[in-house]
Amino acid sequence: MLSEQDIAYFRRRIDEVLQSGHVTKWQRQFLSDIRDKMARYGVRTRVSEKQFAILKRLTQDQSPAPKLEVVLSEVAAALRQPRQRQVSNSYSIGAPFERASRNRNPFRLRNPLRPRNPFRLRNPFRPRYPFCYASGAGRDSLLIVIGFILFVGLLGSFFGRTVDGVGSAEPQVGSGVVANAPSRGSANFTITDGDTIRLNNGTRVRLIGFNTPEKFEPLCSNEAKLGNRASERLQELVGRANTTNVSLVACSCKPGTEGTKKCNYGRSCGKLEVDGRDVGQILIDEGLAVPFVCGATGCPPTPRPWCG
Structure with a gap:
């Protein structure tokens, strides 16, 4: 989730980018959708x-970095001027030389994989630091x-995830019905695009059986539209439906990759x-999607026939 500072920063930058006019139509639509979502939900x-x-x-x-203006005459004068060695005022002839004490970290740990040098001469009168060399x-x-x-910390995070999962609306993959909204407007998910939704518990779900045009990274303007x-x-x-039903099924991925980035980008x-x-069949009948059927452990190339 984004913080209040992130929300304020992105809303300001979105307004500046939209006012600049150097964006395409789908980029303007994308930024407008994100800005409306931030204005509506805030940090949520x-x-x-x-x-x-x-x-x-x-x-x-993407504004250009400020240029550093250098005066050539000053640079040439600085190069011609001989370097002068600074002499400490505290040193005088005949005075004993005293080495400045170094501030060592007493809690510094020696690398256990680096062996000690047996031929290194050590000062027997050097002070010892118990946490450093002992x-x-x-x-x-x-x-x-x-x-x-x-x-x-690891044990607490594990039990925290276990407790948070109790009573969650998301079952395991292939367990059947996840959500049943008996009345209009009570669906427990949000819509990302034409074939992707996000449950209220954060689970991203790719709807199977069909593929819709990309609106975030289209190949042409027709696909974005x-x-x-x-x-x-x-x-x-979803808004007009009396009931909505989301059911999770097993993804068409290689065994052992379910739930990882290698399987459906982690969705x-x-x-x-x-x-x-x-909904997939409805969008196909209306010309807003194409069939996309996968096998048991893999999928064919994603069909994108909207750019000719």
């Missing part, structure tokens, strides 16, 4: 990793404490029905 705004990367790329400051209980105790803190229409049509179908797979009808 959720964006996918792909959307966040596009947002940072479009809103980064190989006894002091350093070992410090390492034990650090390891215990890391172990407790159809991608926006497909996303708007899906929002219209889950599922089906969305409105009033008992599959």
